[in-house]
Amino acid sequence: MKWLKFLFIFIPISIVLEVSGFHNPLVLFIVSCLSIIPLAGLMGEATEEISVYAGSRVGGFLNATFGNATELIISILAIRAGLFDVVKASIAGSVLGNTLLVLGASMFVGGLKYKSQKFNKKAIGMSTNMLLLAVIGLCIPAIFMHSIDSKLISTRYESLSVAVAVILLIVYILGLVFSFYTHKDIYGTEHDGSDKETKWSLKFSILVLVIATVLIAVESEFLVGSVEPMSKAIGLSEFFVGIILIPIVGNAAEHSTAIIMALKNKMDVAVEISIGSSLQIILFVAPILIFISLLFRPMSIVFNEFELIALISSIFIVSKVASDGECNWLEGVQLMSVYLIIAIAFFII
Amino acid sequence: MKWLKFLFIFIPISIVLEVSGFHNPLVLFIVSCLSIIPLAGLMGEATEEISVYAGSRVGGFLNATFGNATELIISILAIRAGLFDVVKASIAGSVLGNTLLVLGASMFVGGLKYKSQKFNKKAIGMSTNMLLLAVIGLCIPAIFMHSIDSKLISTRYESLSVAVAVILLIVYILGLVFSFYTHKDIYGTEHDGSDKETKWSLKFSILVLVIATVLIAVESEFLVGSVEPMSKAIGLSEFFVGIILIPIVGNAAEHSTAIIMALKNKMDVAVEISIGSSLQIILFVAPILIFISLLFRPMSIVFNEFELIALISSIFIVSKVASDGECNWLEGVQLMSVYLIIAIAFFII
């Protein structure tokens, strides 16, 4: 991920542009996106370092919880700006991107090097079970609401959203208990981490984490501010920006890590990154966003029909492809093709 | 299931209340529900005793056919009373309850005691195949009807319902032939029953069965009579009563048996109870109800959108969770969570 380092140059550029009152929203959008990518990578590295110091269990929790901090920060700022549709689209888009694009690209690139790559069928089976539950849980309110066309007053939507958010969050916590306490053995030694070496001191890691968080927040502010004028200027829907572009930015670091792992024939790690990250988005990020939205203006968890179709399709194909504990380049192509078809459909509508 | 015995006290109470012209529909509803629970358990015991006397094959058929007699009786009386929506909701609700709540609770409770519980993957695979076919068969008429918004005259709905009912019933009978004749070996010795001991004489068992059936019919009459006024009185929709409350009453006995089996690490039996019971509902009870409705006023098999979504979601998550022939407490939590989200959504709408 050395190439990521060069992107740090966009942080001062974006700040100079903002301060100088530069007005092209497309340029501001691109520059802030490019600044967030290396910062998200840096934040991930710092979290991992702290995790090693914290010992295997607490570290595992930390990693599992702050792995999607970038999405969380962007989304919170977008909620404050009232961009609910962009936030919901980016939740759906993150799941889509992680399960289809990240996993597909890993399977494809890994499959070009190795004829067949194996991964822990049992652990991944538990993860895809969880993902299916999570997507059903997240989609049921939306499907119900679409079926009864707005006979309900909106306060009911919100109370349903909060109830679902509470249930999903409890399941998330129980899932962590499952994988770090009661059944940690089925995940092999990956979660152990005792053999990892530290690069940085604990103090330095915390300092890096704080700085990265602050800078991501600043850049996300620029990003969120540019979404609306940029969409208007170049004629892309805010929906497309939310479901395709923002998730790619937020997940770029995970994306490159997963592919590197696939190339090292550590397909277990690659699959875990993509499915685990999707789980975090639905079971942790989405509920937290629902709760945070109550501080500003309540956001319902009701996805639109396109998001539902995309989410449900992606879960089924990923569950199916991952069910045998083996993968090859063609399965990667299959996942990426579904992503591409969905992306083109979103682009055209 | 000793606690069930105490509930017999509600039989005389309910009769006294009815006879004395007591008018609170909520009390009548609750009391008749509480009376049915131990009667359903008693009927199950009597059927099982008779099955032992009848020998393994005929006995298996008897058990498979009268296992849901309580639901059948309640539903027939509800059809006679014209409560079609309640009947259809309780069919969908029984499947939901059996696949998500009963199975989920068994996996959860069993999983707290045993780290991992195994069950006969092959036999359960055949059952979930059957369940998928059954749900697709049951849902296709509904989905078709929803897509063409009432361009059809209603007699066509009914002839489609009857055709589907005939097909499902034939598949049910062929399924019994499969599991009791041609492929009984894949179900292991469970179905053999030759080692079972009898508690009661045959005559006494038949007497108990007759008495239980009569009393269930009486109590179901009270129950059905109280549904409409009770729904109005406390502001719950009849739909909620049908899809959540009635199935819990009808399945209470199976529910407790399944959990007891899970605690004895006989997960095979627990899974068989929950999935087998769902199959009976769709492939046997539902078709029989369609035929019986022809005697009164023809009932179509067309479910509403909420029922469809709930049925389809439940089948997918159960198939997925059961596909590996193993379970643990977290899978139980996953199933129960989906049930809870669906129940909350039904409660709110």
Add this chain to the structure above:
Amino acid sequence: MKWLKFLFIFIPISIVLEVSGFHNPLVLFIVSCLSIIPLAGLMGEATEEISVYAGSRVGGFLNATFGNATELIISILAIRAGLFDVVKASIAGSVLGNTLLVLGASMFVGGLKYKSQKFNKKAIGMSTNMLLLAVIGLCIPAIFMHSIDSKLISTRYESLSVAVAVILLIVYILGLVFSFYTHKDIYGTEHDGSDKETKWSLKFSILVLVIATVLIAVESEFLVGSVEPMSKAIGLSEFFVGIILIPIVGNAAEHSTAIIMALKNKMDVAVEISIGSSLQIILFVAPILIFISLLFRPMSIVFNEFELIALISSIFIVSKVASDGECNWLEGVQLMSVYLIIAIAFFII
């Protein structure tokens, strides 16, 4: 397949009827259908002969590509005649027929003779993955279009259709590369073909192929010409003709081959015929038809709701039933039952 030979008599009959200006469209429809059945079989034989001469790889490509030539010819003529709904219905119907009816009948008939039949789980798993991708790819444009009720101008539908067609075709080609080059080993020796004997000389095979193609085109012309008047005359919807009748005609040869293979306990071949044929329809025939329609009047790939439901249901039940690499007669019954329920529903609407 000796009985097929007797059907050749319908070729001269149909030509005589057409030339003599015979006007009963039902008779013309039936006679042209009956003529196409043996011709499709003959074409298949000729293709197979040529494949043997061409060597295993090129031969495999030939077989995989021209296996559905009959459907392709009928559809091209129907597109020229502007019968878009019939063409789309027959694409959906071919997938339905191959996955549910052909596979179900093979499993049923084979299962009556052999208690349990095994097939190559890994190869079939790859095929059902592909089928799931293909159906999702084919359905996403339709689902999207149904959700936004005609806010789009139709040129956008078409550009989306072309984009999807290009992606599906690329995936098809990559799938051939996978099964004939990079991973040919997982398909066992079936694809090798080196042990096959030739019946005909290469020249004669090519001659037979050319003659069969010409005659199929002629008969398809009669068939397509009779669809509209026949539907009107006997009150069947063109949709029913497209989704049920035409696919049965187009797939009759494959149907009988698959059943013969099942009876020889070569379930691998039977499953490969049914799933492989469905894949060809979606990944090769459908895209080619989209491209060809651009020459006349652009046809969108947007299926109606009934087709979508039928396609999606069929994929799920086939994936589930085929997932364990074993089958029995009851699984055959399950697949055929779903087909029957869908066919009855189509007949009634």
